Amino acid sequence: MTAAVNAHNIPDGAVVVGVDFGTLSGRAVVLRVRDGAELGAAEHPYPHAVLTDRLPGGGPALPPDTALQVPEDYREVLRRAVPAALADAGADPADVIGIGTDFTACTVLPTTADGTPLCEVPGFADRPHAYAKLWKHHAAQPEADEINALAAERGEPWLARYGGKISSEWEFAKGLELLREDPEAYGRADRWIEAADWIVWELCGRETRNVSTAGYKGIHQDGAWPTRDFLAALDPRFASFAEDKIAFPLSPQGERAGGLTARAAAWTGLPEGTPVAVGTIDAHVTAASADTVAPGEMLAIMGTSTCHVMNAEAGAAPAEVPGMCGVVDGGIVPGLWGYEAGQSGVGDIFAWFADSFAGGAASREAAENGESLHDLLSRRATGRPPGAHGLVALDWHSGNRSVLVDHDLSGVIAGLTLATRPEDVYAALVEATAYGARTIVDAFESSGVPVHGFTVAGGLKRNPFVMGVYADVLGRPLHLADSDQAPAAGAAIHAAAAAGAYPGIPEASAAMGGRTRDAVLPDPGRTAAYDRLYAVYTDLHDHFGRGGSDALHRLRAIRNAALNGGGAPAGAEHEERIR
Template sequence: MTQYVVGVDFGTLSGRAVVVRVGDGAELGTAVHEYRHGAVERTLPATGEVLPPHWALQMPQDWVDVLRHAVPAAVAAAGVDPGSVIGIATDFTACTFLPVLADGTPLCELLPDVPHAYPKLWKHHAAQGQADRINALAAQRQEPWLQRYGGKLSSEWQLAKALQVLEEAPDVYARADRFIEAADWIVWQLAGVETRNACTAGYKGVFQDGTYPSKDFLSALDEGFGDWVSKVDGPLSPLGGRAGSLTEEAASWTGLPAGIAVAVGNVDAHVTAPAAKAVEPGQLVAIMGTSTCHVMSGASQAEVPGMCGVVQDGIIPGLWGFEAGQSGVGDIFGWYVETLLSGGRSHEELTELAAAQKPGAHGLVALDWHNGNRSVLVDHGLSGVIVGQTLATRPEDVYRALVEATAFGTRTIVDALESSGVPVVEFIAAGGLLRNRFLMQVYADVLRRPISVIGSEQGPALGSAMHAAVAAGAYPDIRAAAEAMGKVERNVYVPDPAAADVYDRLYAEYSALHDYFGRGANDVLHRLRALREEVSR
C-alpha cells in the first residue's frame, strides 16, 4: 500500500497542511486555514484593550482550528485514504512562546483580560529592555553561552519574553506551571504528552552543552527569576523523533487514524533545509517571507557575530546548525504598499516599474530595519532609514531601494559567516518571495553568487512531512528522507556582472550607514523610539 504523511506549517497569519507521498515526496494535496485573529498587535480581542507598541500575540484556538480545518481539507484535496497516512509533523514560527498550566491549558483561556497570559508571537519586540539587561549581565559575567548567540540574545527569544512577564505581570508568571514553545504545545495537543524539541531549546531557550543558564545568573537578573529553568526543563527530543501517537481527540479533529506517529516539534525555517536537500555543510537556506530566516549547517562550531544561535544537531544530526535572520522583509514591502501608498499601487505594478530601472538610477540607499535588526546587530530598537530622497523620487524608486536593502541585509549575514570561517558554498532560496523574479535577481546580483531554489511552494510543510516519515520509521534519518523526498533546482538565478559592480558600490554605502546608525556613532533611532514610547503612554 502506498503510504503518505502530513506536514503542517504554522505561520504568522495562517496554517498550511500538505499531504505528501512517502516514496518520492510528491505533494498531492494542500489546504490553508487563516487564523481568525491573525497576529494580535493592536488590541486584545477579549477586551478591546489597546496594546502597547511592539507587542505581538496569538490565540491558541486559532492553531487548533488549523488541525480541524486544514488537515482534513488537504487529505480530501489529495484524494487519498486517511487510513494510508502513517504520520503527522508540525513546524512553527519561533520564538512563539506561551505560559500554561501543568496539563497544557493556556493561561489566556483562564485570564482572557491579561495580555501577558497570551502567547507572544515571534515578532513581539516589547522585551528589548529585558534583552539589553540580559546581554549586559552575560557580558559582564562572561557567560560561556553568550558567544553561541553572536554576543547578544534577541528580545525575540525566551529569556527576554519570560523576564518581561515576571516583571510586568508577576501573577501570571507565578501561576504558569510551564512556559512552552508553540512548536511543542501543538505536539502536546496532537499526542497528549509534553515534549521539548532540541531545536527550539537550543536556539530560543539558550540550552547549550547540556544545560540552561545557571540559577545564579537568572537570580542576578531578578530574584524571582531563579526558578525559570523549572518551568521549561525536561528531556529533549531529537528532530525526527517520535513524540508519541495521535490521540483519539486529535484524530477526530484531523480525520487521521488514531495511533499514527506524531513527530517531535520543529521550527519552520529549520525543517525547510532538508526539504531543499540542504543537509551538508555550507548549504545556506534563506526562507524568505514576512521575515527571512537563514539556516545552514557547518562541520564544526564557530563564533559568528550576530547569530541567532549556533546549536549542535540543531538542524541536521551530526552537524552544527547556524541560524541568522532579518526581522522584516516581505513585511517591509507590505507596509510600504499598504500604508504609505494606501493601496495606490500594487506590488506587481511597482515590481514592473522598479525592474525597468538600472541599479543605482534611483539614487537611494535604505536600511532594512523597519521591524528592528535580528542579525547581525541583534537590536530591535532600531528602525528603518531611507537616504537620498528628493522631490523627483517616485514610488517605484523607494520600492526598489527597499528590495535592495533587504538583499544588502542578507549579504551582511553571509559576509559575517564567511569572515568567521564558516564558508557558504551554496545559497538556496525558499518561501513566498520566490514568486517575485525581480527580487530574486536583485539578490543574486547583490550577493554576487548563483541562487538555487527549493522545488516546492510548501517548503516548511514539506520538511515537516519528511520528519513525519522519519518518525514513522519509513526512513532511518532525515538525510535519507531528504534524498528521496527533497526538491531543489540548482543555479536558477545567476548574477549579472555589471549590476553586481554597481551593487558593490551601493553595499559600501549601506555598510557605512549600517555601522553609523547601528553601532552607536549616532543613537538617533533609539532616541526616537524612546520619545515615541514616552508620548504614547
C-alpha cells in the same frame, strides 16, 4: 496503531501530513512518501490573526511592540486544514503513516501543568501576558538588554553561541517580561513552552521539548540552561525559571514524539496512534524540503521575515559568528552544527510600502492592468541601472535580528528628492533587504564558516525582480526550493523519518525534497555596481547600528513615551491648547 514502514519497503500509497503554523495562518500538505510528490494542500487563516491593539474581549490598548496570538486558532488549523488537505489529495487517512508540524519561533506561551494555555484559565482571559507571544513580540527589548549586559559582564560562556547577544524575541527575555509585568500570571504558569512543542503536546497528549527551540530560543548549550545564580542576579524571583518552567528532556529532530490521541484523531480525521514527529522551527524544517541539509548550503526562507539556516561539520566547538541567532548541536540535523541568522522584516517591508504609500496613480494603473501593486512596482523597477534612483535604505522597519540583534532600531531611506517615484523607493527597500542578506553571508564567511550555495524558499522566490536583485547583490547564483509549501513539506519529511520510512532526515530529504539549482544567475556588471552601493549601505549600517549615532534609539524612546502618555499632547488636548 499504524505500522511503521522502512525505506526498502514503502507502500506505493503511503503518505505523510505536514502542518506549518505561520504568522497569519496554518497550512497542511500531503506528500507521497516514496518521492515527496505533493498530492494535496489546504490553508486556514487564524481568526484572530495577530493581536497588536487589543485582546479579543476588548479592554485597554496593548503596549507598543506587542504581538500576541490565541492558541485556539492553532487547534482550528488541525480541525480544518488537515481534513481539507486530505480531501484535496484524495488520500485515504488509513494510508497516512505520520504527521509532522513546524512553528514560528520564538512563539511561546504560558500553560498549566496539563498544557492548558493560561488565557483559557478562568480569570486570565483579560490579561495580555496569558496569551501566546508571537515571534515578533518585541516588547521585551529592555529585558533582553539586561540579560545581555549581565551575561557580558559575567563572561557567560553561552553568549558567544548567539553572536554576543540574545534577542528580545526569545524565551528568557519574554519570560522575564512576564514576571516583571504580571507576577501573578508568572506564578500561575507551570510551563513556559514553545508553540512548536505545545502543538505536539496537543496532538499526542504528552509533553515533549525539541533540541532546536531549546537551543536557539531557550539558551540551552552543552547540556545546560543558564544557571540559577545568573537568573537570580537578573531578579531573585527569576532564579528557578529554567528548572521550573522550561527544563525537560530534549528530543532530537526527526524522532517520534508519540501517537495521535483520540481527541486529536477526531480533529484531524487521521487514525488514532498515527506517529507524530517531534516539533521543530519552520525555517529549520524547510532545509529538509529544499534538500539543503548538507554542510555549507545556506537556505533563506523569505516571507514576511527571512531566516537563514545552514549546517556545518561537527567538531569540538562551533565557529563564533557575530550577530548570529545561534548555533546548536543537532539543531537542524542530528550530528551537525546548525547555524541560524535572520532578518526581522523583508516581505513585511515591501507590503508596508505598497499598501500604505504607493497609492494614487500607481494603484489606479495596477487596477486597470489587473495586476497587484507589488507586480506593477517590480515591473517598473526591473532593468534600471543599479543606483539610478539615488537611494539606499536600511531594512530595519521591524528592528535588526542579524547581525546587530537590536529591535529598537528602525528603518531609514537616504537620498530622497522631489523626483523620487514610488518604484524607486520600492526598489531601494528590496535592495536593502538584499544588502542585509549579504551582511549575514559576509559575517559567516569572515568567521570561517564558508557558504557554498544560497537557496531561497518562501513566497518571495516567485518574484523575478526580487530574486534578480538578490543574485546581483550577493554576486552568486540562487537555487530555488521546488515546493511552494516548503515548511509544511519539510514537516511532512520529518514525519516520514519519525515513522521509520527512512533512516533519518538526510535520507528522507534526499528522497522527498528538492530544489532547482542555478535558477537565477547574477549579472557581473550589475554586481559591480551593487558593490559600490553596498559600501554606502555598510556605512549607514555601522553609523546608525554600531554607535555612530543613537538617533534611532532616541526616536524609538520618544515614540514609546508619547504612546504611553508621556509625550506631546494630541487630539482634543491639542485643540484645547490652541484655543
